[in-house]
Amino acid sequence: MANGRAHTWQDIHERIKRNIxxxxxxxxxxxxxxxxxxxxxxxxxxxxNRALRELAATGVVDRKRKAxxxxxxxxxxxxxxxxxxxxxxxxxxxAAYRFQLLENKIKQPSKAIAKTLNIKAxxxxxxxxxxxxxxxxxxxxxxxxxxxKTIPKIKQVDLAQTSANEWLVQHVPFTSGEFVIQAQNTNxxxxxxxxxxxxxxxxxxxxxxxxxxKSVTTVTLKYSxxxxxxxxx
Amino acid sequence: MANGRAHTWQDIHERIKRNIxxxxxxxxxxxxxxxxxxxxxxxxxxxxNRALRELAATGVVDRKRKAxxxxxxxxxxxxxxxxxxxxxxxxxxxAAYRFQLLENKIKQPSKAIAKTLNIKAxxxxxxxxxxxxxxxxxxxxxxxxxxxKTIPKIKQVDLAQTSANEWLVQHVPFTSGEFVIQAQNTNxxxxxxxxxxxxxxxxxxxxxxxxxxKSVTTVTLKYSxxxxxxxxx
DNA sequence: CATAATATTATGTGCATACATAATAAGAGT
DNA sequence: ACTCTTATTATGTATGCACATAATATTATG
Numbered sequence: 001m002a003n004g005r006a007h008t009w010q011d012i013h014e015r016i017k018r019n020i021x022x023x024x025x026x027x028x029x030x031x032x033x034x035x036x037x038x039x040x041x042x043x044x045x046x047x048x049n050r051a052l053r054e055l056a057a058t059g060v061v062d063r064k065r066k067a068x069x070x071x072x073x074x075x076x077x078x079x080x081x082x083x084x085x086x087x088x089x090x091x092x093x094x095a096a097y098r099f100q101l102l103e104n105k106i107k108q109p110s111k112a113i114a115k116t117l118n119i120k121a122x123x124x125x126x127x128x129x130x131x132x133x134x135x136x137x138x139x140x141x142x143x144x145x146x147x148x149k150t151i152p153k154i155k156q157v158d159l160a161q162t163s164a165n166e167w168l169v170q171h172v173p174f175t176s177g178e179f180v181i182q183a184q185n186t187n188x189x190x191x192x193x194x195x196x197x198x199x200x201x202x203x204x205x206x207x208x209x210x211x212x213x214k215s216v217t218t219v220t221l222k223y224s225x226x227x228x229x230x231x232x233x
Numbered sequence: 234m235a236n237g238r239a240h241t242w243q244d245i246h247e248r249i250k251r252n253i254x255x256x257x258x259x260x261x262x263x264x265x266x267x268x269x270x271x272x273x274x275x276x277x278x279x280x281x282n283r284a285l286r287e288l289a290a291t292g293v294v295d296r297k298r299k300a301x302x303x304x305x306x307x308x309x310x311x312x313x314x315x316x317x318x319x320x321x322x323x324x325x326x327x328a329a330y331r332f333q334l335l336e337n338k339i340k341q342p343s344k345a346i347a348k349t350l351n352i353k354a355x356x357x358x359x360x361x362x363x364x365x366x367x368x369x370x371x372x373x374x375x376x377x378x379x380x381x382k383t384i385p386k387i388k389q390v391d392l393a394q395t396s397a398n399e400w401l402v403q404h405v406p407f408t409s410g411e412f413v414i415q416a417q418n419t420n421x422x423x424x425x426x427x428x429x430x431x432x433x434x435x436x437x438x439x440x441x442x443x444x445x446x447k448s449v450t451t452v453t454l455k456y457s458x459x460x461x462x463x464x465x466x
Numbered sequence: 467c468a469t470a471a472t473a474t475t476a477t478g479t480g481c482a483t484a485c486a487t488a489a490t491a492a493g494a495g496t
Numbered sequence: 497a498c499t500c501t502t503a504t505t506a507t508g509t510a511t512g513c514a515c516a517t518a519a520t521a522t523t524a525t526g
Contacts, residue, residue: 008509021406021444033476044511049477065477066519074402076315079412082292084309170306173254177466179312182459183416183434201416201434209466211254226415233410233442241479266506277481282507298507299489 007043013051015041020060020071030070031061079231083179085166086132086140086221095134101160102193103129109145116208117147117215126154128164131193137224138194144219150211165219174216177209181229190222200225240276246284248274253293253304261306264294312464316412318399319365319373319454328367334393335426336362342378349441350380350448359387361397364426370457371427377452383444398452407449410442414462423455433458 016031025031034052038045052069055061059078063069090097106126114121126146132139144164146154157167186200196202202225208218223229249264258264267285271278285302288294292311296302323330339357341347347354359379365372377397379387390400419433429435435458441451456462 021408023406027403027406035476045477046512047510049479050509052477063477064519065517066475066521068476074406075321076317077402078313078315080311080313082309082311085307088307088309169310170260173256173260174466175254177310179464179466181414181436181462181464183436183456185432185434199418199432199434201418201432203414203416203436207466223416229414231412231414233407233412233440268506278507279482279509280480282509283479285507296507297489298487299491299505301506 007041007047009047009050009054012037012041012043012048013054016051016055017060025071027071027073030068033068077233079233081229081231085169086142086163087166090132090134090139093134096136097132097134098136099130099132099163101128101130103127104159106148106155113145113218116218117145119147119149119215124148128159130163132163139224141190141194141222142219143222144217146217147215150214150216164217168217172211172216174209174211177207180206184222194222194224196225203227203229205229240274240280242280242283242287245270245274245276245281246287249284249288250293258304260304263301263303266301310466312466314462314464318402319375319396320399323365323367323372326367329369330365330367331369332363332365332396334361334363336360337392339381339388346378346451349451350378352380352382352448357381361392363396365396372457374423374427374455375452376455377450379450380448383447383449397450401450405444405449407442407444410440413439417455427455427457429458436460436462438462 016037019025019031031037032040034045034048037048041048052061052063056063056069059072059074059076061069062072084092086099087097104126106124108122109117109119109125109127111121113125114123117125119125126148128142128144128146130142132142142165146164146168148154151168151172153171154164154167159167182204183201184204186194186196186198186202188198190196190202191198191200203223204220205223206218206220209216249270252258252264264270265273267278267281270281274281285294285296289296289302292305292309294302295305317325319332320330337359339359341355342350342352342358342360344354346358347356350358352358359381361375361377361379363375363377365375375398379397379401381387384401384405386404387397387400392400415437416434417437419427419429419431419435421431423429423435424431424433436456437453438456439451439453442449
């Protein structure tokens, strides 16, 4: 080794990151090329490439052919979270999980839902509403529409036994999706269902998933007040 | 090529993904080993490895040495979002950006803040409060504490000129951080400051960042009602 | 001087090979 | 059966090399 220690890509990654953190290479700075770094660290260019690729993936550096690699000016910061199945989430808190199916009916959706699922206004979809409990306390209110044309098999599933959430995650893959979070006030109906007072602030997430060009499902989850969603940076 | 078309890692990635999506390899299934796939696709094992590594990174497959690669069963779904600097976010909507500095004072923080920043209760920190406007409408209320022991330079910065948000992002790297989202009701003070009525539901994000073992800053942003945070899946 | 054609260059990728490592399976010994 | 030891194996990674590709720099051309 031309310069200390091991030369795994993780190690090279670590060293480069250190140079960025301690401002040896400040934001915007052009850092040495792969060949030079390989010489410096006494490893192959492939290894440096791997390290830099990972740094680029997490947004620490920007890379461009011919132009080289420079430290990102960090205009944006990426946050990430793993959204587990509701049951897992409840059980991870050490609470007992139970869910109650409020509705399970194939019917004509509202115009807004039809548009979201990209189906004709005259077509039908499966509407599911349920409440998920943690230790018998309402935890999440679920309002879901499933495109039965995309997932015809869903009609044979006993959704009182296995929650739609869980069944879909385990049986239906998707190719793309969107996830939106917002804060909403409880209305009278929801407050009643979850045992809350009216106008409490609750966190709402809406997820829509697609299998190639066909919509799979769109679901809105309303979390009980005080719920925190954690992300990593 | 032993089997059609090109053999870039993206191509192999695509093919394997297709086999997973069309349930040729259903969830939980053990998929062929790298060597076998390499033969099947007529490419080097390195290339298959790269493709599978990417699929593992996005949670589509689980890999274990000796055990092999299997299609992920409980797909805890990963969501990602890029959180831009507030000014960029406002300007991206085509709105004019302005911010107002309400407070900029070094003082003793509350016990909760001191704990978050991991400083002694007797120590001081820089407290900043400001409102960010989009086209003269209050968009975000910012409440920030900065660990001046970690970032002493901040004391020389004119934070009425450049927002703390922007200055920190451009000048201070961090090694780890946490990002928490929740829904809150507006209290009287906040409602007044943002021109809202009391008890409206607003989205709140709290971000705390660290430089190695030292805290950098903790900031709570309160978004105006109706704000939606979008994520990719 | 502006613009188009061409050369240069840093990153991006594919491949063959070798060896490392973690997880599992098989076997030895009790 | 049980535990401990020893193979076996699929993934993980490092390396050298060759060539591809996108950006940029340079030169040619009107």
